[in-house]
Amino acid sequence: MGDSAGDWCLIESDPGVFTQLIRKFGVNGVQVEELWSIEDDSFDNLRPVHGLIFLFKYLQNENVPVDVVTDSRIDRIYFAKQVISNACATQACLSILLNCTHPDVDIGPELKKLKEFSMSFDPKMRGLTLSNSQTIRSAHNSMSQQAVIEVDPKAPAKEEDAYHFVSYMPIEGRLYELDGLRDGPIDHGPVSLEQDWIDVVRPIILKRVNADHPFPCRYNEGEIHFNLLAVVSDRKMIYERQLEEVMTTTGLLGMETDEFDSEVPRLRMLIDYEEVKMARYRQEMARRKHNYxxxxxxxxxxxxxxxxxxxxxxxxxxxxxxxxxxxxxx
CATH class of the missing domain: 1.20.5 (Single alpha-helices involved in coiled-coils or other helix-helix interfaces)
Structure with a gap:
């Protein structure tokens, strides 16, 4: 992968970092949460889930063929080839945001303009468009950590494990895997209107974690090589909306109900929690960038x-x- 657009930093797989990255893009109504399990109860307080970002150890020497979408659907799915090193974290986010149609998600003027400009391009040209966007590159590199020791770029680098981000999300009734190192989206089959798409993606991710997936992933027992993040609607926004509904219903009834007595304190506590969490994310980012x-x-x-x-x-x-x-x- 080339680097004509300049150096792109490594990005930590952390919900606070990804949430701030998305907001640097100018996107509203979205945040990122880390998942420690893919069981159904892990999503109980996160729905709606717009997409999943999966981090895994990438074994470059294995190249198992995978069928990718190359038909007319590529004109409706925003899929971009990764053409710049270290950009896969940002592209995983953008793959979800630029394909999301949920009313909670406002991708903002910059991403709207970029999508309108490049939607008619082929995947490689879309990737070049993303990598040459000053807005996206600046947002990405603003997530960098302060380097304590400067390394001579001409010195031979120690070979390290390679890690890669991909996205999963439902688009037009089918589950797709969006991996910028592929030639197109990977179609994992239909998601019916009655189904929760998480139920469809769960066995796919579990197979991958268990190294039973037709992908470059063979790992030694006991090693930890995975991380899973969920792109969800802004939790504070959701709780504020629920609080307003409770208050409105109570006002229409003209009296406080048992639901009011129990639900209002709970929602206010959750709103406070989200405010504290976002403040902590900002503090952690300041610490990452501080020169110690x-x-x-x-x-x-x-x-x-x-x-x-x-x-x-x-x-x-x-x-x-x-x-x-x-x-x-x-």
Whole structure:
């Protein structure tokens, strides 16, 4: 993949990072939540779910053929080839946002303009359009972490595991997998009006996690190589809407009901929780971007002066060896 549009940073697979990334695009009415299970009860408080973003370890040496959509549906599905390194996190988000028709989701003027401009292009030209968008590139790179140590780009790089993001979502009654490294969307079959599309995607993701999927994914037992995020409607917006409905119903009845007494405090608590969560996301992002190097240098000098440096180092080394290998970047 080329890099003519300049360097794109690695993005951490974190719901706060993805939520802020989406809002940097100018999108309203959406946030991202992390899923620890794909069982049905994990989605109880998240619906409507507009799409899933799946992170997995990508094994480039395996190339199992997969049937992709190349017919006229490609003119109606916004699918873009990934033509720039490290862009798959952003493209996974955009794949969902630019195909979403739910009334909660407002993709904003920049993405609307980009979609209208490039919808008639082929997937590669769409990918080039995305990678050359200053709005998208700036939003993507604003999620970068502060580098404590600068690495010489000319120096031979240590080979590391490659990780990749793909999206799943229903479009026009069928479940699609949108992977920018493919030539087109992957059709996983129909989703009927009576079905919850999560029930259709669940076995597909479970097969992939269990390495029983026709894809490049063969892993050693005990390794953790997956992360799952859900793109959902803004939870605060949903709770505020529900609160307004309860208040309106109570006003029409002219009296407070048992539902009012129990539901109003619950919804107000949930709204407060979402406000606190978003404030925490902003704080975490500020910490990611802060330069801690001066503090670290001073701390090391103090520890060395007190002859505690090697003791702290050995403890840290021991903790690191016990920690499971879990990468969350691509």
């Amino acid at each position: 190097l001066p503090f670290i240098v001073v701390l090391l000098k103090i520890l060395a002066a007190e002859k505690k440096l090697m003791q702290v180092y050995e403890k840290a080394k021991e903790r690191a060896s016990k920690r499971g290998h879990k990468k969350m970047k691509v």
